[in-house]
Amino acid sequence: xxxxxxxxxxxxxxxxxxxxxxxxxxxxxxxxxxxxxxxxxxxxxxxxxxxxxxxxxxxxxxxxxxxxxxxxxxxxxxxxxxxxxxxxxxxxxxxxxxxxxxxxxxxxxxxxxxxxxxxxxxxxxxxxxxxxxxxxxxxxxxxxxxxxxxxxxxxxxxxxxxxxxxxxxxxxxxxxxxxxxxxxxxxxxxxxxxxxxxxxxxxxxxxxxxxxxxxxxxxxxxxxxxxxxxxxxxxxxxxxxxxxxxxxxxxxxxxxxxxxxxxxxxxxxxxxxxxxxxxxxxxxxxxxxxxxxxxxxxxxxxxxxxxxxxxxxxxxxxxxxxxxxxxxxxxxxxxxxxxxxxxxxxxxxxxxxxxxxxxxxxxxxxxxxxxxxxxxxxxxxxxxxxxxxxxxxxxxxxxxxxxxxxxxxxxxxxxxxxxxxxxxxxxxxxxxxxxxxxxx
Ligand code: URA
Numbered sequence: 001x002x003x004x005x006x007x008x009x010x011x012x013x014x015x016x017x018x019x020x021x022x023x024x025x026x027x028x029x030x031x032x033x034x035x036x037x038x039x040x041x042x043x044x045x046x047x048x049x050x051x052x053x054x055x056x057x058x059x060x061x062x063x064x065x066x067x068x069x070x071x072x073x074x075x076x077x078x079x080x081x082x083x084x085x086x087x088x089x090x091x092x093x094x095x096x097x098x099x100x101x102x103x104x105x106x107x108x109x110x111x112x113x114x115x116x117x118x119x120x121x122x123x124x125x126x127x128x129x130x131x132x133x134x135x136x137x138x139x140x141x142x143x144x145x146x147x148x149x150x151x152x153x154x155x156x157x158x159x160x161x162x163x164x165x166x167x168x169x170x171x172x173x174x175x176x177x178x179x180x181x182x183x184x185x186x187x188x189x190x191x192x193x194x195x196x197x198x199x200x201x202x203x204x205x206x207x208x209x210x211x212x213x214x215x216x217x218x219x220x221x222x223x224x225x226x227x228x229x230x231x232x233x234x235x236x237x238x239x240x241x242x243x244x245x246x247x248x249x250x251x252x253x254x255x256x257x258x259x260x261x262x263x264x265x266x267x268x269x270x271x272x273x274x275x276x277x278x279x280x281x282x283x284x285x286x287x288x289x290x291x292x293x294x295x296x297x298x299x300x301x302x303x304x305x306x307x308x309x310x311x312x313x314x315x316x317x318x319x320x321x322x323x324x325x326x327x328x329x330x331x332x333x334x335x336x337x338x339x340x341x342x343x344x345x346x347x348x349x350x351x352x353x354x355x356x357x358x359x360x361x362x363x364x365x366x367x368x369x370x371x372x373x374x375x376x377x378x379x380x381x382x383x384x385x386x387x388x389x390x391x392x393x394x395x396x397x398x399x400x401x402x403x404x405x406x407x408x409x410x411x412x413x414x415x416x417x418x419x420x421x422x423x424x425x426x427x428x429x430x431x432x433x434x435x436x437x438x439x440x
Contacts, residue, residue, distance in 0.1 A: 083199040084180065089117075127317040234431070243268050246376065334397050
């Protein structure tokens with residue numbers, strides 16, 4: 001088999017056989033296919049698309065390109081969750097503890113952030129002492145005893161995706177349905193959970209800009225998961241504005257703790273309860289409405305916060321942060337962005353907000369860049385809120401004052417103020433399961 005022939009076939013819009021997709025995925029993982037041929041193939045897939053069968057075959061080959069984690073030593077139905085990437089998306093830090101507090105084990109492998117989107121592992125690393133690289137035996141032991149552990153994805157989970165994702169990032173081929181579906185599902189399948197809940201984001205800050213594109217991606221991923229025997233469902237959630245009031249690693253951990261401690265943060269709470277209910281339902285805890293009640297009780301009773309505390313302690317972190325979030329790092333240079341007119345906040349474009357936070361030091365422009373865990377943005381206003389000229393809209397945090405001007409420029413570009421109260425885009429759009437699409 002020759003990569004040249006496979007490329008020519010995809011270039012001409014023909015359908016590839018599973019063996020050809022296997023050859024491509026294996027060659028990406030072991031380095032036997034050069035970057036220029038891999039990149040050409042990615043562009044051919046981007047331009048010509050793939051059938052559902054091709055996407056499923058590529059996913060399977062990518063999942064088998066590295067280690068397949070066996071979670072069977074942990075008793076119970078293990079449920080995983082995956083977000084397609086967002087700004088201010090600290091849901092794993094809230095949903096994981098809620099689900100674990102309801103008796104469903106969560107053994108989660110997460111990634112670092114890249115570009116304007118954040119990653120759970122970077123947020124956890126903001127907690128002093130927290131260890132994200134654990135031996136498998138210790139990881140399993142914590143899940144068995146605490147019910148929840150979150151570690152960084154090992155280097156050898158779906159290495160084909162690792163290679164292809166890095167090339168997609170620099171060849172303008174990220175926003176392709178079959179490439180996103182195979183990337184996400186290969187990692188989820190290799191990570192070993194029995195059931196998978198996907199949080200497919202839509203809106204300005206998401207890869208899928210419209211709800212219809214997000215539903216199409218969700219249907220494809222649900223089909224792939226179910227075909228390999230994993231119960232899979234997806235929620236389509238809004239990412240036209242950041243979730244909650246905090247963007248940046250330590251700031252987001254603090255916000256997650258405050259929500260688990262009972263603070264009212266409506267948009268974040270709503271999305272987290274919907275995701276937790278979805279995970280509990282997939283784990284066989286009953287009808288969705290009943291699962292929602294279970295999740296609300298775990299949150300209200302403080303049991304979920306206690307689970308987070310136990311997990312932080314078990315993974316070597318300073319668990320006192322759950323009682324006193326001021327123990328988390330906070331960058332010393334702080335600047336307020338103030339309203340330039342009276343009126344209402346009409347828009348806070350998520351992508352620009354994410355870029356502003358990254359420029360303050362909270363994220364990486366390149367994989368090797370160090371992270372300033374205390375950097376980020378704390379919003380004081382959200383879309384729909386009334387504002388007066390001169391009132392603070394947000395506080396920017398950084399350790400390097402030279403970063404402020406460019407970040408402020410992005411944040412200013414993200415925010416639109418207007419004279420009239422805006423109509424807000426929904427937070428929850430649809431649920432996609434093997435039985436079809438339920439729109440809210
Ligand atoms: N998340 C992933 O893991 N892969 C993609 O391609 C997009 C989002």
